[in-house]
Amino acid sequence: xxxxxxxxxxxxxxxTASVFAEKPLDLSRMSSTMVFAxxxxxxxxxxxxxxxIMRVEGVYQVAKDEVDGKNYHVLLISDAAACxxxxxxxxxxxxxxxxxxxxxxxxxxxxxxIYDDPAIIPxxxxxxxxx
Numbered sequence: 001x002x003x004x005x006x007x008x009x010x011x012x013x014x015x016t017a018s019v020f021a022e023k024p025l026d027l028s029r030m031s032s033t034m035v036f037a038x039x040x041x042x043x044x045x046x047x048x049x050x051x052x053i054m055r056v057e058g059v060y061q062v063a064k065d066e067v068d069g070k071n072y073h074v075l076l077i078s079d080a081a082a083c084x085x086x087x088x089x090x091x092x093x094x095x096x097x098x099x100x101x102x103x104x105x106x107x108x109x110x111x112x113x114i115y116d117d118p119a120i121i122p123x124x125x126x127x128x129x130x131x
Contacts, residue, residue, distance in 0.1 A: 059075070
């Protein structure tokens with residue numbers, strides 16, 4: 001049984017395995033051109049991806065909000081020329097061993113987002129480090 005299936009079934013969130021017939025969207029195996037094309041699509045229609053499992057490679061950072069003092073965990077994805085970037089807020093599974101700041105990691109989690117008018121903030125929820 002895969003990790004996500006076991007987690008969600010144990011938590012009573014889903015009661016059937018049919019939810020897991022769809023494979024995770026694995027951005028970590030795509031070329032940088034394809035990643036940014038897919039990220040653009042996700043950014044323009046996030047509702048279509050909500051709740052889907054995604055696997056994403058990027059650089060882990062922690063950003064502190066200077067207004068409320070809260071730390072936000074972020075996965076930064078940059079293109080090959082390092083001129084464009086995209087980021088996900090990461091909400092870790094409880095007890096997940098956090099990567100070192102600035103390290104390149106592959107993270108897997110459920111896609112979600114919040115509206116912070118006028119921005120849409122993409123999130124990886126219940127995330128774990130894959131590599």
